Amino acid sequence: MKYNLSEISDLIKDRRTIYPEFYSDRKIHKEQVETILNNAIWAPNHGSTQPWQFHVFMDDGRKRLANFLSELYLNKTRPEDVKEIKLNKLKNRPLMAGAVIAVSLKRSEEERIPELEEIEAVACAIQNMYLTCTAWGLGAFWSSPKLIYGQEMNEFLEIGEKDKCLALFYVGYVKEDYEWPKGQRRPIEYFTTWHEQE
Secondary structure (H helix, E strand, O other): OOOOHHHHHHHHHHOOOOOHHHEOOOOOOHHHHHHHHHHHOOOOOHHHOOOEEEEEEEOOHHHHHHHHHHHHHHHHOOHHHOOHHHHHHHHHHHHHOOEEEEEEEOOOOOOOOOHHHHHHHHHHHHHHHHHHHHHHOEEEEEEOOHHHHOHHHHHHHOOOOOOEEEEEEEEEEEOOOOOOOOOOOOOHHHOOOOOOOO
16 A cells, blocks of 8 residues: 555544634744645646635734725625624634635636636645645634625735635644544445446
């Protein structure tokens, strides 16, 4: 066997969403983010279009992101509909994370691959990011508030009109007393139909 399948299976099963509220203030280093992104780009992608782009917000860059998200929410929401909890998350979570990576779909000009397949490729890249963080013991959270799908986000990130931000990926060291959550899945029998005859 080329790799230890048991360890790989454990890694996949151990992956969890861990919110920034559970991160410590321990610094994430640029080299760590580079490793996360280098693993991301090895995701499968039809036609080898590599349809992803990353914007990394670290240090003071996180404040710029937090201000943009909270102001955009206030601008797009009627005052009577503003939810304080949601506003606080948009404003505070980027500052709780060691890094926030905006992950976007980058459409090629030829558009020879269907957009859905390129979105799927970006989602696979995000899974690679999650697994890399899990292997490192880092907390990670794939956030996708509706705000990121609009033209305002494209302008903020300076990405093309046909491109789409698909995730804000939060990364941070978990607090020392944090207990890594257990997971549960229903058995494959619930989801699988076998076809073994003509």
